[in-house]
Amino acid sequence: MNGAPVIHIVDDDTSFRTAISRVLKVSGYEVADYDSATRFLRAIEDARPGCILLDVKMPALGGLQLQEELVKLSLRWPIIFMTGHGDIPTSVRAIKAGAEDFLSKPVSKQTLLEAIERALLRHASIQQHQDRLNSLKSLISALTARENEVFALMVRGKLNKQIAHQLGTSERTIKAHRHVVMHKLRVQSFAEAVSIAERVGLLAPSASPDAKDVS
Amino acid sequence: MNGAPVIHIVDDDTSFRTAISRVLKVSGYEVADYDSATRFLRAIEDARPGCILLDVKMPALGGLQLQEELVKLSLRWPIIFMTGHGDIPTSVRAIKAGAEDFLSKPVSKQTLLEAIERALLRHASIQQHQDRLNSLKSLISALTARENEVFALMVRGKLNKQIAHQLGTSERTIKAHRHVVMHKLRVQSFAEAVSIAERVGLLAPSASPDAKDVS
DNA sequence: TTCCGATTTGCCCCAAAGGACAATATCGCT
DNA sequence: AGCGATATTGTCCTTTGGGGCAAATCGGAA
Secondary structure, three states: OOOOOEEEEEOOOHHHHHHHHHHHHHOOOEEEEEOOHHHHHHHHHHOOOEEEEEEOOOOOOOHHHHHHHHHHOOOOOOEEEEEOOOOHHHHHHHHHOOOOEEEEOOOOHHHHHHHHHHHHHHHHHHHHHHHHHHHHHHHHHOOOHHHHHHHHHHOOOOOHHHHHHHHOOOHHHHHHHHHHHHHHOOOOOHHHHHHHHHHOOOOOOOOOOOOOOOO | OOOOOEEEEEOOOHHHHHHHHHHHHHOOOEEEEEOOHHHHHHHHHHOOOEEEEEEOOOOOOOHHHHHHHHHHOOOOOOEEEEEOOOOHHHHHHHHHOOOOEEEEOOOOHHHHHHHHHHHHHHHHHHHHHHHHHHHHHHHHHOOOHHHHHHHHHHOOOOOHHHHHHHHOOOHHHHHHHHHHHHHHOOOOOHHHHHHHHHHOOOOOOOOOOOOOOOO
């Protein structure tokens, strides 16, 4: 099947890679492995989503750097670090940067499988949330520039006449735009429109950390 | 002044406590220290908010346990762990449980001060967010049971007549309740009311992890 | 028993939103 | 020139939301 998550193993140690790979396949996971972070980055475009088992210490691009790159790409797949000689500051940094776990080699089969399950579980819920958000954003992106202006003002509670005045048109025109907006957002009530605006952060007084579109 | 944050040091090692305490006071912080987690818990009721410097390994109640207790109490002050003999799994667990940092003794003055600054900064923004949320919740808590029902239905886009039918009263009654709701929430427009409902999670299709009231 | 808050409701009126039907005006692209 | 998307506007009518004014009911607290 094509919907199942894939476990991506990124480690320059071939023997370790194949060993882990074998264990995971036996446990029923689909696995893809890469001998360097750069190779993984090149392949990621059309890779299937899932979680990443990542070695910290690798030539050229290290695990933490790869993590940073993925964050920049808004690719928030859960990352489980695995390292032979990790230290506390590194583990702290990795977790604070959003890693799902930080394990020391050698890793027991059970520990690894548990970590993967946790990661996939969390990923599924995050993904679901993102999907919902993206579908809303795509609805909004179908609005024309003008409709967007009207949308922004109406969900802030402005009256049609106020919006008309502010945009320099007539009240009748605003009604027309408003009608199209409701239609394009596929909502039946004004309340739903406001709700959407709130969810995508169109409202909100200040500060909206990250959150972009995610595949 | 009474608005400045206080650094709470929790460590059974008296000499370490006094040493750190001295450093922090010189740097301009207000400090309070406790020789055990339980003592800190007893004092926390009327303690001033700030961040916590916490030793992992202590008799009776350990640092991680204290952290759990604070989470249960919805007391999310930033925690900076400091430990003499920490290991990676412990640090991972602490950070995943929300700790701000995990430092190993001995800690350089600079590292500590930087960590504290980060912690206080983050805390301020979280606190601000919580404050906004709590003020909204307190507004809502002023609603009567009936008003709450009406509120819940109106922000979902139900028409007055629908609400009236569902609650078994007349449309005029709903109008009256609606008027009171708007007044108590101190909003001028229906859009603002929906916005509030969305922010406090009254809407939302499913799943709302944690988030309770916080002092 | 009396007072208060919560709940209910009627009548009447105004403002705002929404929709039907129709038409004009631009602008870019074929 | 012609087409399609976008923006604009008008008139008319209906549905909703919002309030003013007044009043009745009910249950618990003083």
